[in-house]
Amino acid sequence: MEKLAILGGKKSINCVYGKDWPPIDDIDRSYVLASLEGENHKWGPNCVAFEKEFAAWNGNEYAITTNSGTAALHMAVAACECGVGDEIIVPAYSWSSSATCVIHHNAIPKFVDVDFYSMNIDVNKIEDAITSKTKAIIVVHLHGNPVNMDKVIEIARKYNLRVIEDACQAHGAKYKNKKVGRWGDCAAFSTNQNKCLVSGEGGLFVTDDEEIYKRALQLWSFGEIRTPMENRDFHAYALGWMYRNNDLTAAFGRAQLTKLDHYIEVQRQNAQVLIEELKDIKALILPLEEDDHYHNYYNFTCKIDMDHLGYKKNHDQVRNTIVKALQEEGAPVSMYQVFILPAMTVFRAQNAYGKGCPWSCPHQQEIKYEPERYPVAQKYCDTHFGTVWPLRAPNGEEAARAVAGAIKKVFANLDQLDFSKEWELEDYESRETLLKL
Numbered sequence: 191m192e193k194l195a196i197l198g199g200k201k202s203i204n205c206v207y208g209k210d211w212p213p214i215d216d217i218d219r220s221y222v223l224a225s226l227e228g229e230n231h232k233w234g235p236n237c238v239a240f241e242k243e244f245a246a247w248n249g250n251e252y253a254i255t256t257n258s259g260t261a262a263l264h265m266a267v268a269a270c271e272c273g274v275g276d277e278i279i280v281p282a283y284s285w286s287s288s289a290t291c292v293i294h295h296n297a298i299p300k301f302v303d304v305d306f307y308s309m310n311i312d313v314n315k316i317e318d319a320i321t322s323k324t325k326a327i328i329v330v331h332l333h334g335n336p337v338n339m340d341k342v343i344e345i346a347r348k349y350n351l352r353v354i355e356d357a358c359q360a361h362g363a364k365y366k367n368k369k370v371g372r373w374g375d376c377a378a379f380s381t382n383q384n385k386c387l388v389s390g391e392g393g394l395f396v397t398d399d400e401e402i403y404k405r406a407l408q409l410w411s412f413g414e415i416r417t418p419m420e421n422r423d424f425h426a427y428a429l430g431w432m433y434r435n436n437d438l439t440a441a442f443g444r445a446q447l448t449k450l451d452h453y454i455e456v457q458r459q460n461a462q463v464l465i466e467e468l469k470d471i472k473a474l475i476l477p478l479e480e481d482d483h484y485h486n487y488y489n490f491t492c493k494i495d496m497d498h499l500g501y502k503k504n505h506d507q508v509r510n511t512i513v514k515a516l517q518e519e520g521a522p523v524s525m526y527q528v529f530i531l532p533a534m535t536v537f538r539a540q541n542a543y544g545k546g547c548p549w550s551c552p553h554q555q556e557i558k559y560e561p562e563r564y565p566v567a568q569k570y571c572d573t574h575f576g577t578v579w580p581l582r583a584p585n586g587e588e589a590a591r592a593v594a595g596a597i598k599k600v601f602a603n604l605d606q607l608d609f610s611k612e613w614e615l616e617d618y619e620s621r622e623t624l625l626k627l
Contacts, residue, residue: 192599194606196518202596203520211582212388212453218445225441233418234437240444241394244379247447248371250396252403254410255440259358259380259393261410261433263291266376266395267326269406270352272297275553276325278354281311282530282567284330288356289531292328296548298557300324301532303564307478309333309491309574312566313341320345323555326352331360331370333526333576334386334486335477339365339373354378358393361386362454364484371396376406381443384578386457386488387450389443392435410434449583454486456583460590461487464581467594471601473498489526491576499604505572507609512600513575514613521596523577524615530571533561 193199225236237255245253256262272278274296280289282301289299302319305312309332316327327346329337346353353374357363360370361379371377376397381389395410397403407417413430414422465476475493479485494512496505506528516523536542537559540549548554561568580589 191603191606194515194519194600194603196515197606201518201520202599203592205520210584211579212446213449213584217448218442221441221445222438225437228437231437233434234440236437236440236444237435238419240435240440240447243444243447244394245396247450248369248396250372251398252396252400254395254403254406255435255443256393256395256410256433257435257439258391258433259378259382259385260287260291261431262378262380262393262395263287263328263354263356263358264294264431265406265409265433266354266378267291267295267297268409269376269395269397269402270326270354271405272325272352274548274551275323277321277323277557278325279311279316279319279327280531281328281330281332282532282564283309283527283570284332284356284531285358285527286531286534286536287358288328288330290536293536293542293548296551297325298323298549298554299531299537300557301559301564303566304570306493306566306570307475308335308337308480309570310335310337313338313345316342316345320349320351321555324349324351326354328354328356329374330356331363333477333491334360334363334488335479336360336363336365336370336483336485338480338483339370343373359385359488360486361450361488362484363486366482367484372398375399376402381446386453386486387443388446389439392439392443453583456586457487457581458485460581460585460587461485461490463587463590464490464594467591468492468597471598473601473604474597487581489576489578490581491526491574493570493573494575496573501609504609505569507612509573509575510613510615511607511609511611512604513615515600515607516575516596517616519596519600521577521593522579523575523593523597525575528571530561530564530567532559532564532567 195201240255241253276297277300278292280299283304292299302315355374355377357370357377358380363370379394381387381392410433413426413428473495580593
């Protein structure tokens with residue numbers, strides 16, 4: 191037995207991995223400084239170039255650069271003509287924006303449980319959630335693991351539904367050698383600090399459909415028909431927002447895009463090191479990459495096999511204790527999302543805009559959000575943990591092996607832990623936390 195650091199033993203890792211994400215070099219400096227010295231710091235030439243370059247990189251006809259991935263998701267809902275009286279199917283586990291984007295346009299999210307191993311929407315349960323009100327399906331390629339899009343597209347065609355891809359974490363992920371963002375009617379990507387493609391904050395909307403593209407532009411720019419690239423008449427023809435990007439942010443995104451293929455290759459290599467190092471831990475369920483799926487490993491997410499450990503309840507407390515022990519060993523691990531979406535107050539209260547709206551709209555049919563109807567999502571939520579920064583460039587195999595060593599040490603000595611205690615955990619997706627360590 192080796193004494194765990196949480197009990198006063200020697201730490202496995204004595205340095206921080208990943209604090210330099212994203213790597214900044216002369217490419218970034220040249221793009222950003224050129225923008226800074228330019229004449230247009232709002233919507234400018236780098237915005238136009240970023241859209242064209244990302245569309246070409248991903249294989250789409252059209253791209254719109256936005257101020258966030260959440261904005262891009264809202265644009266997708268509006269562009270697919272979803273609104274009052276419509277239901278949109280959403281996985282029961284994801285980031286909140288995957289579902290709040292539906293409410294943003296007065297439609298109603300309808301949750302579907304997830305598959306425990308892939309972490310994505312259970313494609314075999316989608317059809318049971320479809321009603322006469324269903325207008326679209328939002329699929330989330332969670333942590334960069336692509337959804338089985340054949341099944342989703344088959345269902346969508348059968349019921350004449352739109353398909354929106356939440357690819358905010360999934361740059362470069364592929365299903366059947368076709369990049370995500372090219373399967374559905376449209377898709378959203380994020381470019382904030384944590385993502386594989388970074389511009390600080392920002393996002394991208396993509397589509398191959400010209401009419402969807404035009405409708406997205408209208409929401410993106412004040413409800414106007416003429417965009418900043420044209421001779422605007424400043425007339426609002428429909429309800430619109432201001433989701434445009436700015437030139438400096440787009441310049442940074444362009445610079446990072448030139449290195450994105452390399453970043454993804456590094457992430458996949460480091461993930462394979464972790465998988466090889468951890469494959470013999472029987473209590474650990476490793477990330478799944480099925481046949482025909484190409485995972486970008488935005489996040490290396492594991493599940494703890496509570497059945498193997500013999501725990502029938504309090505799974506989140508057991509998980510938290512293990513995560514705390516890992517953090518004390520110096521491993522930058524954390525949980526991604528500790529609430530399933532149907533348990534969040536914004537959905538349970540059904541009062542997003544006050545006075546029960548949009549659920550109280552006379553065009554809506556009654557819907558209930560009962561978290562117990564999504565047991566797989568809850569099981570995943572309570573048993574998962576993951577790591578981000580050791581996967582990322584400039585880190586290589588040394589970082590991955592160091593983190594794997596800490597994980598192996600803790601799982602070999604679980605009998606030392608007191609699972610009755612409650613712990614305050616570090617958020618290792620926070621750059622600020624990393625820099626303090």
